[in-house]
Structures are given as C-alpha cells and as structure tokens.
Amino acid sequence: MKVLVTGGAGYIGSHTVLCLLEAGHEVIVLDNLANSSAESLRRVHELTGKKAQFVELDLLDAPSVDELFASSEFDSVIHFAGLKAVGESVVEPLRYYQNNVVGTLNLLASMNNHGVRTLVFSSSATVYGATEEVPMVEKMPLDATNPYGRTKEQIEDILSDLGAADPSWRIALLRYFNPVGAHESGRIGEDPTGVPNNLLPFVAQVAVGRREKVMVFGNDYPTHDGTGIRDYIHVMDLAAGHLAALDYLPSHQGVYRWNLGSGKGSSVLEVIQAFGEAAGKPVPFEFAPRRPGDTAVSYADPSAALADLGWSVHRSLSQMCEDHWRWQVNNPSGYGS
Ligand code: NAD
Ligand code: WQD
Numbered sequence: 259m260k261v262l263v264t265g266g267a268g269y270i271g272s273h274t275v276l277c278l279l280e281a282g283h284e285v286i287v288l289d290n291l292a293n294s295s296a297e298s299l300r301r302v303h304e305l306t307g308k309k310a311q312f313v314e315l316d317l318l319d320a321p322s323v324d325e326l327f328a329s330s331e332f333d334s335v336i337h338f339a340g341l342k343a344v345g346e347s348v349v350e351p352l353r354y355y356q357n358n359v360v361g362t363l364n365l366l367a368s369m370n371n372h373g374v375r376t377l378v379f380s381s382s383a384t385v386y387g388a389t390e391e392v393p394m395v396e397k398m399p400l401d402a403t404n405p406y407g408r409t410k411e412q413i414e415d416i417l418s419d420l421g422a423a424d425p426s427w428r429i430a431l432l433r434y435f436n437p438v439g440a441h442e443s444g445r446i447g448e449d450p451t452g453v454p455n456n457l458l459p460f461v462a463q464v465a466v467g468r469r470e471k472v473m474v475f476g477n478d479y480p481t482h483d484g485t486g487i488r489d490y491i492h493v494m495d496l497a498a499g500h501l502a503a504l505d506y507l508p509s510h511q512g513v514y515r516w517n518l519g520s521g522k523g524s525s526v527l528e529v530i531q532a533f534g535e536a537a538g539k540p541v542p543f544e545f546a547p548r549r550p551g552d553t554a555v556s557y558a559d560p561s562a563a564l565a566d567l568g569w570s571v572h573r574s575l576s577q578m579c580e581d582h583w584r585w586q587v588n589n590p591s592g593y594g595s
Pocket of ligand 1: 264265266267268269270271288289290291292293294295315316317318337338339340341342357361380381382383434435436437
C-alpha cells in the first residue's frame with residue numbers, strides 16, 4: 259500500500275513508519291518538523307534499510323497539500339500531525355484549533371478531491387474527559403476538558419459526519435492511552451522539547467541526571483498507593499495497532515472507534531519503581547500537590563480492538579521502561595545528542 263503519514267517524523271509517527279516499511283508498505287511522510295527532527299527518519303532508514311520519502315510541509319498550507327495529492331496516488335493516510343501539549347493548549351487555544359482542526363480540514367479536503375478515502379486518525383483517551391468510570395469503553399460519551407482534547411473531539415465529530423455523509427469513507431479513530439517506551443534498538447524514541455509534560459520522559463531525564471527528582475502530583479487519590487493510575491502502552495504495540503487498522507479498513511466502509519491500551523493501570527509510584535529497576539538505580543521523587551485537571555484513574559477496555567482487529571499489547575511495563583531507558587541513556591539529549 260502507498261501510505262501518506264502526516265506527522266511521521268514525530269514520536270509515534272516514526273515508530274509507525276518503521277513498522278510500515280518493515281511490512282513492505284511504500285511510505286511518504288509529510289511533516290513540518292514543528293516538534294520533531296528529520297534525524298528520526300534517517301535512523302528509521304538505518305534500522306530498516308528502507309527509505310520513506312520525506313516532504314517538509316505544513317498542513318496549514320492547503321494549496322501545497324493539494325499539490326502533493328495531485329502528484330501522488332496514495333491508497334491511505336495515517337494522520338498523526340498535530341500539537342499535543344495540554345497546558346500549552348490552555349494558553350494558546352487558537353493555535354491549537356488552527357493547527358489541529360484546520361490542518362485536518364485541509365487534509366480531508368485534499369483526500370476528498372483526489373478520491374483517497376481511507377484514514378487512520380490519532381485520537382486520544384483524553385476525549386473521555388474527567389469521567390470516573392473505568393475501564394473506558396468506546397461508546398462512553400465524550401467530554402474533553404481542555405482545548406487540546408477538544409480538538410480531538412471536534413475532529414472525531416467531523417470524521418463521523420464525513421463517514422455518515424459519504425459511505426465510501428473508511429475511517430479508524432484510534433484512542434491512544436499513555437504511549438511510552440521506544441524501539442528496542444534505542445535508536446529512535448521520544449524527544450520532548452523543554453521540560454517534559456508527561457511522566458515517563460520526566461522520570462527518564464531524572465534517571466539520566468538531567469533533572470534532580472520527579473515531582474509526584476498527588477498522593478491522596480483513592481487508589482491503592484494514593485497516586486494516579488494510567489494505562490501505559492509501549493509505542494511499538496501502538497504502532498502495530500495502526501497497521502492492524504490499516505489492514506481492516508479496505509474491507510470495511512464506515513467509521514470505527516478503537517481504544518488502544520493495555521486494559522491495565524499502573525500507578526505513578528509503580529512506574530517510578532519499574533523505571534528504577536530498568537535503569538539499575540532508584541529514581542528520586544518527592545510528593546507534590548495534585549496537578550489541576552488530572553483524574554485518579556484511567557485505563558482502557560481494549561476488547562473491541564482485540565475482537566475487530568485481533569490486536570492487543572505484548573509488552574510489559576518493565577519492557578516499556580527498559581526500552582525507554584536504552585533510548586534515553588544512548589541519546590541523553592534526544593536527536594540533538
Ligand atoms: P509528536 O509531536 O512527536 O508528533 C507530531 C508530529 O506532527 C510532529 O512531528 C510535528 O512536527 C508534526 N506536526 C504538527 N503540526 C503539523 C502541521 N500543521 N503540519 C505538518 N506537521 C505537523 O507527537 P506524538 O506523541 O508522536 O503524537 C502523534 C499524534 O498522536 C498527535 O496527533 C497526538 O495528539 C496524538 N496522541 C499522542 C499521545 C501521546 O501521549 N504522545 C496520546 C494520544 C494521542
Ligand atoms: C501520568 C500520571 C500525573 C508528570 C497526557 C495527556 C493526554 C495524552 C497522554 C495526548 C498522572 C503523573 C506526571 C509528572 C506526575 N496525550 N505525573 N509527575 O496526564 O495521563 O495524559 O498524556 O493525547 O491527553 O493529558 O499523562 O504522563 O502527563 O501523567 O506525578 O512530572 O503521572 O499526575 O497521574 P496524562 P502524564
């Protein structure tokens with residue numbers, strides 16, 4: 259299949275591009291490098307011996323996006339491109355709606371113009387909002403609580419309307435839980451700019467000595483150790499979910515929603531402990547107040563993805579930490595190392 263991967267130079271995108279190339283697909287990456295480096299794709303080439311074509315382009319540049327579709331015959335699109343920092347989205351909502359929603363509309367218009375109607379979209383468990391009901395199932399009402407999450411919810415609505423209006427569309431909405439880890443080679447991984455917002459990259463930077471200690475946001479949640487529980491998923495398992503969705507769509511018209519998670523929750527303290535074991539040294543931490551907007555517990559019911567796609571996770575929390583650590587220790591400054 260000839261697959262256009264938007265945001266393919268980024269964290270999840272680069273791991274998925276690697277899996278696509280290994281599975282024999284032809285891959286074209288569209289990315290504006292706003293939050294990534296083309297070095298990730300150079301390393302994917304080094305690991306696979308196969309090359310994805312790279313087009314440096316912003317989805318907000320609608321005429322150029324349309325030219326790309328006019329000059330290539332894509333079979334399908336995997337759409338990762340977007341801004342993803344929750345806190346930043348609260349401060350700069352217009353930039354988030356513009357980039358994520360308008361960027362997606364531009365992509366959809368070109369897909370429609372050129373008859374490419376198979377799409378896998380990066381949604382997020384964040385669309386479920388502050389519900390205390392777990393596990394999260396796809397049919398639950400959506401109630402995102404911040405601008406970033408609302409861009410995902412709005413895009414899901416747009417895609418649902420599109421599928422209802424024209425049944426020739428084949429759309430997978432993949433709701434990721436908490437992606438972590440790295441390719442087992444330690445050559446590609448997550449390369450956050452500035453202070454990491456997410457737990458795993460922060461823990462990894464403490465373990466490698468770039469930061470002093472982890473601040474554990476809240477130890478008074480109604481959980482077994484008082485810290486927040488999340489469903490961490492290895493990025494290579496997540497990448498495999500995209501290939502499974504891409505295999506499913508050619509024989510299924512319509513719009514499908516799947517949670518991609520493990521179905522198991524781990525607490526912040528369990529993650530810190532597992533990472534310390536992977537790194538061979540304890541990770542210093544300190545308790546701090548709850549982070550505004552956080553919920554106590556979030557984990558997936560991943561049974562729909564298993565039933566429909568035959569997909570489930572294969573990698574444990576220990577493996578996530580070991581692979582994340584290998585990437586961090588070999589590339590202490592990410593792709594700038
Ligand atoms: P990332 O920032 O590493 O990758 C996103 C890529 O999109 C980057 O390479 C960036 O340069 C590119 N991009 C952004 N805006 C663009 C535009 N207008 N035109 C072209 N390229 C653009 O993030 P990631 O963690 O790999 O996430 C990929 C997708 O998955 C995002 O849509 C994100 O919202 C979603 N998601 C991520 C997580 C997570 O925790 N990492 C969880 C759920 C969903
Ligand atoms: C995990 C747990 C924190 C950092 C976010 C987005 C979500 C999705 C995934 C894109 C929580 C605790 C964290 C730290 C801590 N992204 N924590 N100290 O909040 O579940 O989800 O990333 O779609 O939209 O909201 O992930 O990694 O930030 O936090 O104690 O320094 O770790 O309180 O319990 P979260 P996270």
